[in-house]
Amino acid sequence: MAKITSLAKRRGFVFPGSEIYGGLANTYDYGPLGVELLHNIKNLWWKHFVNNREDIYGLDSGVIMSPRVWEASGHTNSFTDILVDCKKCKSRIRADHLIEDHFEKKGNEIKVEGFDVEEIKNIIDKEKLVCSSCGAFDWTKPRKFNLLFETHIGIVPENKSLAYLRGEIAQGMFVNFKNVLDSLSPGLPFGLAQSGPAFRNEISLGNFIFRTLQFNLSEFEYFFNPKKQKWEKLFDYWKKEMWTWTTEILGVNKNNLRWREHTDEERSHYSKKTEDLEYSFPFGSFKELYGLAYRTDFDLKNHMEKSGVDLRYTDKETGEKFIPHVVEPTFGMDRSFLTVLLDAYSEEKGKKEERIVLKLKPYLAPYKAAVFPLLANKPELVKKAKQVYEILKPEFSTAWDDRGNIGKRYYSQDEIGTPYCITIDYDSLKQNDVTIRDRDTTKQVRIKIKELVEFLKEKIER
Numbered sequence: 001m002a003k004i005t006s007l008a009k010r011r012g013f014v015f016p017g018s019e020i021y022g023g024l025a026n027t028y029d030y031g032p033l034g035v036e037l038l039h040n041i042k043n044l045w046w047k048h049f050v051n052n053r054e055d056i057y058g059l060d061s062g063v064i065m066s067p068r069v070w071e072a073s074g075h076t077n078s079f080t081d082i083l084v085d086c087k088k089c090k091s092r093i094r095a096d097h098l099i100e101d102h103f104e105k106k107g108n109e110i111k112v113e114g115f116d117v118e119e120i121k122n123i124i125d126k127e128k129l130v131c132s133s134c135g136a137f138d139w140t141k142p143r144k145f146n147l148l149f150e151t152h153i154g155i156v157p158e159n160k161s162l163a164y165l166r167g168e169i170a171q172g173m174f175v176n177f178k179n180v181l182d183s184l185s186p187g188l189p190f191g192l193a194q195s196g197p198a199f200r201n202e203i204s205l206g207n208f209i210f211r212t213l214q215f216n217l218s219e220f221e222y223f224f225n226p227k228k229q230k231w232e233k234l235f236d237y238w239k240k241e242m243w244t245w246t247t248e249i250l251g252v253n254k255n256n257l258r259w260r261e262h263t264d265e266e267r268s269h270y271s272k273k274t275e276d277l278e279y280s281f282p283f284g285s286f287k288e289l290y291g292l293a294y295r296t297d298f299d300l301k302n303h304m305e306k307s308g309v310d311l312r313y314t315d316k317e318t319g320e321k322f323i324p325h326v327v328e329p330t331f332g333m334d335r336s337f338l339t340v341l342l343d344a345y346s347e348e349k350g351k352k353e354e355r356i357v358l359k360l361k362p363y364l365a366p367y368k369a370a371v372f373p374l375l376a377n378k379p380e381l382v383k384k385a386k387q388v389y390e391i392l393k394p395e396f397s398t399a400w401d402d403r404g405n406i407g408k409r410y411y412s413q414d415e416i417g418t419p420y421c422i423t424i425d426y427d428s429l430k431q432n433d434v435t436i437r438d439r440d441t442t443k444q445v446r447i448k449i450k451e452l453v454e455f456l457k458e459k460i461e462r
Contacts (some may be wrong), residue, residue, distance in 0.1 A: 001281075004338075007356070008079075011415060013034035014029070014034045015028065031113060039410070040364045040365075042337065045195065045218045045392075046195060055186075056192070057191070057193070058192075059193065060196065061176060063169065064279060065166065070167075071184065072302045073171050073174075073270075079146060082117055084141075084236055125143070129451045146201070147201050165200065167198060177223075188223060191220040191223065192220060198216075200449060217412075218330075219322075222329075231325060234327045238327055242277055242292060243277070260275065260286070275292050311459055344358045363462045366416060383428070391453065399418060410437060421439070
């Protein structure tokens with residue numbers, strides 16, 4: 001994990017948030033390479049689950065909605081964690097993480113999310129759990145803490161009204177359900193998808209970008225008629241689709257993945273069944289990557305009751321009105337980003353020095369190709385290389401590199417995952433061809449410049 005964190009900052013993938021002011025816990029900024037990788041993952045997700053399907057439609061709802069939305073969804077009452085404070089050093093930590101990390105170190109994997117305050121207190125006392133910062137066993141009484149970020153609407157203090165930054169992106173799809181029915185008249189089953197930021201007032205050790213105050217989600221609500229379709233079959237279908245996305249499209253090693261069903265205590269208030277697709281992160285066994293939940297008709301029913309607006313669906317064949325049920329696949333984009341980096345990271349012993357390689361799928365890589373003049377101080381080589389660069393730049397994200405010797409340039413591009421490096425040498429001036437090097441095999445072939453775009457398209461595009 002330390003190697004990935006170091007590489008991420010050194011090469012411009014991820015920077016600590018507000019770093020010049022000492023940082024802000026659990027916040028990070030994506031650098032020039034990181035934002036490209038994140039966009040590639042998000043755009044690929046949208047293409048795979050929305051553009052390539054006829055039964056899922058996109059939305060982009062607001063980060064701030066009426067506070068009544070969060071009251072109706074149960075988030076103002078139920079969206080809570082239990083936390084404790086160390087009386088000695090004043091550290092604050094989520095109690096479930098404190099307990100689970102303790103048992104993990106002992107080789108036992110348990111989940112206590114959903115336990116009540118008294119159960120949490122009894123475990124802390126029985127195990128005599130100490131503060132990881134100062135080693136003291138002196139905790140405040142566990143208490144609940146709501147994860148919603150509060151804000152206020154209005155510029156005059158006495159007229160300000162309470163609002164929340166969204167703690168999940170699902171509610172925007174439920175409150176727009178009727179708008180979609182009225183405008184598109186989709187037939188069941190169908191899904192509403194969106195991708196964007198959510199905010200949670202986490203009190204937790206973040207483990208880099210695994211857990212942050214602001215994070216990116218991509219998910220969809222898949223609505224269906226429970227009388228015509230069994231939720232179990234839909235649940236299993238999306239479970240397989242999520243596995244395919246993770247292993248075949250993102251390229252994550254299936255040996256590092258597993259499914260785990262939530263216990264009754266752990267499961268969210270709106271869910272009848274939830275399973276997490278977990279990844280073996282280096283900071284402790286398996287942790288949640290994605291989630292799949294059967295939300296029944298909980299959300300639409302509650303919004304219908306609280307708003308007074310009819311959110312029922314009318315069956316086009318029978319005329320029957322009913323509230324559809326929902327299966328919800330949720331994908332954390334920041335965790336996808338971290339997982340892809342971890343899974344692609346490789347160290348290989350070269351002839352002279354160790355080679356660090358990010359073996360990203362070519363269509364995910366921040367740069368698809370890098371162009372080098374063999375020598376930076378030879379104008380004729382630089383001119384030819386610039387011509388090749390200008391040909392590729394409109395087609396692919398392409399890097400220009402004329403620093404140092406050619407070997408160091410290769411290793412530099414390997415470290416950021418660039419799949420192909422193109423070198424312009426003296427033969428290029430005579431024969432209008434280039435040397436192209438494969439990142440993973442390091443093998444090189446010569447290819448005509450006029451064939452370069454098609455060659456790369458065949459290798460890179462999905």
